[in-house]
Amino acid sequence: MENPFLLTLSATAAAAGLISVIFVLTWVLHFKEGLAWDGGLAEFNWHPVLIVTGFILLQGIAIIVYRLPWTWNCSKLMMKFIHAGLNIMAFICAVIAMVAVFDFHNAAKIPNMYSLHSWLGLTAVILYWLQIILGVGMYLIPITPISWRAAFMPLHVYSGLLLFASVIGVALMGITEKLIFGLKDPKYKDSPPEAVFVNVLGVLLVVFGALILWIATRTSWKRPSDQILHSLHTDGGGEDNTKVGPALSQLSDGTETEASVDVRRRSNKSDD
Ligand code: HEM
Incomplete structure (x- = not known):
């Protein structure tokens, strides 16, 4: 049952995820305006913090939770509740992250939904909600026929992985936008310490995503x-x-x- 490769990759993914959280917190608390709910830039900062800690990290854990060998003694039903619960928590974080940025935009009279980042981001959150509703309907409501569950599973897996990868892509777009908007003197192109630091955050998110996708697509695991x-x-x-x-x-x-x-x-x- 022991699989040293799986354990090593899971531990590396956990390390990449946790370091990403430390990086995003350091970004907003040390380089930016901190965190507050006041309609200003400190409120905007909840947006990247909740996306990285909630939407990306929790979603990643939810995806591989069935694969961790120490969970194999738990019943499948219990694991389904944990999988669904983590995804619902990730969704709640994503919604609060969106409220923070809409609130900030409205207070500062910045137009809403003008960027490709915002279009793809909102679409990802809406489809993620649909994925949760269909997942609960199919796999947690006992009366759903088993033939439906089996038929829907490939779509559930495919759309779950596609959404996870898209969310990381959207986050990378958001990070880049924010660096371009926020860095004035010196500019982003001059590679100030904040730019390099936040670029590393982007690399960590890609590493986290790559490991989760690898673990999730091994049939033998x-x-x-x-x-x-x-x-x-x-x-x-x-x-x-x-x-x-x-x-x-x-x-x-x-x-x-x-x-x-x-x-x-x-x-x-x-x-x-
Ligand atoms: C704006 C979603 C990650 C930076 C927005 C908006 C949405 C959104 C819907 C539009 C809000 C409005 O128009 O009022 C998402 C989603 C993310 C994500 C779903 C994760 C998958 C990030 C990250 C950053 C970021 C990690 C890094 C700081 C921004 C910036 C804006 C913004 C600067 C304002 C400019 C714009 O509308 O493009 N985001 N976001 N986003 N987001 Fe994100």
């Missing part, structure tokens, strides 16, 4: 019970079946249909 289901939903001898290894040996030698039914029944009772 799934929870053992999910590996069994995955192998039954792929075409028998496909690439994925060579990777599931020990998990498959837990299955009976029955036909695929019988095994599927058996796993579904079990996953319905204890694991789903």
Whole structure:
């Protein structure tokens, strides 16, 4: 069950995420105006802080939470609540981050929604909400048919990963905009310490995102019970079946249909 590579990558992702939080806090508290809720620049500063700590870090953890081996003793239902809970917390942070910037813009009479950053950002938050609603409807409401759950899963995974990557891209656009707007003398192009420091924050966010996406896309690093289901939903001898290894040996030698039914029944009772 121990997977040193997975553990090393998870620890590196955690380090990149935590250092990003320290960096964004240092940015707003040391280089910028601090944090307040007063309609001014200190209120704007909640925007990057909540995006990095909430929307990016919590969302990243939510994505890989099923894959952490020390969670495999918890029931699948418990893990689903943790996954959904972390995503809902990330969404709440994103909404407060948006309120902060709209409030700041309105108080300073700056137009709203003029930039590509704001268009893509608002779209990402709206689609993220849709992802949460559909995820809860499909996987936490017990009456949803299992066939619907299975059919929807590839879309859930794809849109979750696409949204996560997009959110990091949107954050990089926001960081760059803010540096260009905020640095006057010396300018961004003159590479003052703040610019270099915040560029490093951007690199850390990319590293965090890359690690989360890697961990989340390894089929062989799934929870053992999910590996069994995955192998039954792929075409028998496909690439994925060579990777599931020990998990498959837990299955009976029955036909695929019988095994599927058996796993579904079990996953319905204890694991789903
Ligand atoms: C503005 C969303 C990350 C900097 C905005 C606006 C939205 C938004 C919707 C428009 C507000 C308005 O028009 O009143 C997001 C989302 C992010 C994100 C969803 C994360 C995925 C960041 C980060 C920074 C940032 C990390 C870094 C400081 C800015 C700036 C503005 C802004 C400077 C004002 C200029 C503009 O409207 O483009 N953001 N943002 N954003 N954001 Fe972000």
